[in-house]
Amino acid sequence: MGSQLLAAIFSHPDLAGMLAIAAKSGFIYLFLIFGLRLLGKRELGQMSVYDLVLIIVIANAVQNAMIGNDTTLVGGLVAALTILLINRVFTWFIVRQPNFKNFLLGVPVLVVRNGKILKGPMDKAGITRDNILAAMREHGLSDLEKVQIAVLEIDGSISIVPEESQIHRTHHRFKGLRIS
């Protein structure tokens, strides 16, 4: 009975089965990353509830494609670790390759300069005047005139730099963020 229990707990697919699970899981993860990228879903904070529902449903939809009928301990762990490992590799590339990062995650966008909303970049980034005003209130500002710059960050949050802050040289990689 004890050995039966151990066999049930520590069951595993054969090597070919493990490789198949790893390959399918990895393929699906890459497919979703680039699929969502093509749909323009990059900035996390801009994701609506609908986008989040979409991603959760997709994750469930692909479950059987990743591991099929496999119910073993090792099978599930192989799939999970494959995904985490690929995530790590992507993070590694994102840190070292700015172009890859920009492609995958987008760039910060300047949306307010010297108290004026930059309508073009704001519309293109898919945020509204209300989003900017809400971010200003979070920073304790109520008057657009008092905003020196506002930046839509790649995590979707909006950073506000108030007027009285002294401007220094800003990092060159922030497109459209250079301040004369």
Place this chain on the structure above:
Amino acid sequence: MLPNLPAFLLLVSVAVRGMIVIIILIVAVRLLGKRDVGGLNIIDIIAILLVGNAVQNTLTYGSGRLDIGLVSSAVLLLTEAAIVVLVARHPNLERDVIGQPTVIFSDGYMDRRAMKEQGIEEDELLEAVRAMGLNDLSQVHLAVLEENGSISVIPKEK
């Protein structure tokens, strides 16, 4: 496909599997870097959701039985709670398992090596600086990468 075990032993095997899975995943996330915990971006979100689904069959034997679902979710909650208690009692364990805060910027000096090790980019540091309402690093006294992956920025005194 349920293993051919008496009902009680079946639930025992579900519980043991749940413990193994959650512990391995916690350690894996730790080994794969702080960044996977905080500062989530879209590829991290996809990974988290896929990992959750990937281990579903392992946790439940792919079975829809209520008792199996209750046992496996209870075990996940209890294991996590036990780890939190354990870590609180043994601070060194936390250092080994979860990591410790890392200073990445201090009075004009950016520790690029520490940043690279932790997978933090200059852009992310600057983002945290702006989130504090500061313009650039010259106004920063200290920036610390916390255990949860967020970056704390302490401004210079005026």
